[in-house]
Amino acid sequence: MRLIIREDPTTVGDYIANYICKRINEFEPTPQRPFVLGLPTGSSPIPTYKSLIALVKEKKLSFKNVVTFNMDEYVGLPRDHPESYHTFMFREFFSHIDIPPSQVNILDGNAEDLISECKTYENRIKEYGGIELFLGGIGEDGHIAFNEPGSSLASRTRIKTLAYDTILANARFFNNDISAVPRMALTVGVATVLDSREVVVVVTGQRKALALSKAIEDGVNHLWTLSALQLHPWALIVVDEDATAELHVKTVKYFKSIERVQDEVERTQALLKARGKIAEKQVGSLE
Numbered sequence: 051m052r053l054i055i056r057e058d059p060t061t062v063g064d065y066i067a068n069y070i071c072k073r074i075n076e077f078e079p080t081p082q083r084p085f086v087l088g089l090p091t092g093s094s095p096i097p098t099y100k101s102l103i104a105l106v107k108e109k110k111l112s113f114k115n116v117v118t119f120n121m122d123e124y125v126g127l128p129r130d131h132p133e134s135y136h137t138f139m140f141r142e143f144f145s146h147i148d149i150p151p152s153q154v155n156i157l158d159g160n161a162e163d164l165i166s167e168c169k170t171y172e173n174r175i176k177e178y179g180g181i182e183l184f185l186g187g188i189g190e191d192g193h194i195a196f197n198e199p200g201s202s203l204a205s206r207t208r209i210k211t212l213a214y215d216t217i218l219a220n221a222r223f224f225n226n227d228i229s230a231v232p233r234m235a236l237t238v239g240v241a242t243v244l245d246s247r248e249v250v251v252v253v254t255g256q257r258k259a260l261a262l263s264k265a266i267e268d269g270v271n272h273l274w275t276l277s278a279l280q281l282h283p284w285a286l287i288v289v290d291e292d293a294t295a296e297l298h299v300k301t302v303k304y305f306k307s308i309e310r311v312q313d314e315v316e317r318t319q320a321l322l323k324a325r326g327k328i329a330e331k332q333v334g335s336l337e
């Protein structure tokens with residue numbers, strides 16, 4: 051697992067957006083072979099979405115051949131409710147980029163048969179060959195998507211009853227009216243996230259600090275479902291300084307040193323590649 055620390059939520063968003071942009075462009079998606087991207091809601095990914103929108107406007111990135119799968123959706127909230135995740139995603143992201151709406155997948159929390167909705171969602175992900183990169187956010191109790199404490203680490207897309215702490219935390223989006231917050235949600239499971247080829251998680255703010263320390267300094271534990279990322283071969287967590295408040299100083303120093311060494315390796319590789327190209331050109335001009 052890699053941990054990248056940036057100054058504040060804006061620089062975290064810029065880092066993740068550039069990272070995703072690079073991955074999509076390197077993948078060279080086509081209509082036959084789209085890039086499959088998992089996406090979260092919440093306030094934490096908003097700076098990332100803003101930065102991705104800017105990259106699309108600057109023509110550095112296109113979502114024409116990207117297929118998305120959202121992590122979760124409330125049960126019973128009308129689709130056009132201002133706080134449904136469907137409304138959130140179009141308001142904050144999809145309406146501002148060039149993705150065809152037919153390539154957007156969001157769980158339907160109003161489906162007649164919620165169990166079959168969840169099964170179909172898992173199958174649709176499989177039909178696309180799995181998720182290439184899952185971007186996630188976390189709750190204060192360390193939940194990823196809506197995988198509340200105690201969720202099975204082998205869980206799949208399903209109906210989940212929300213923890214009272216999550217209902218309290220999300221009341222801010224419902225005029226602080228706790229009774230207006232839905233009690234249930236549909237969510238991808240921990241195993242659905244772990245199945246993705248790459249997972250990137252955004253964690254910002256001091257209120258997430260305990261969850262971050264539990265997830266990376268303690269062992270794998272279903273009470274902090276983000277900790278399951280320790281089992282993933284390609285996981286990256288991008289955080290701001292505030293979110294590191296509960297980490298040991300040595301943990302922060304360790305991950306910063308890894309980033310420095312990684313940068314050095316990448317600079318050297320770029321230099322060697324550039325020299326190789328120069329050499330190739332010289333050979334070419336002698337021929």
Ligand SMILES: N[C@@H]1[C@@H](O)[C@H](O)[C@@H](COP(=O)(O)O)O[C@@H]1O
Pocket residue numbers: 090091092093094095121122186187188189194195196216
């Ligand atoms: N189901 C969502 C999570 O997927 C999200 O990560 C979390 C964090 O929200 P915020 O970023 O606003 O703190 O909110 C909800 O619980």
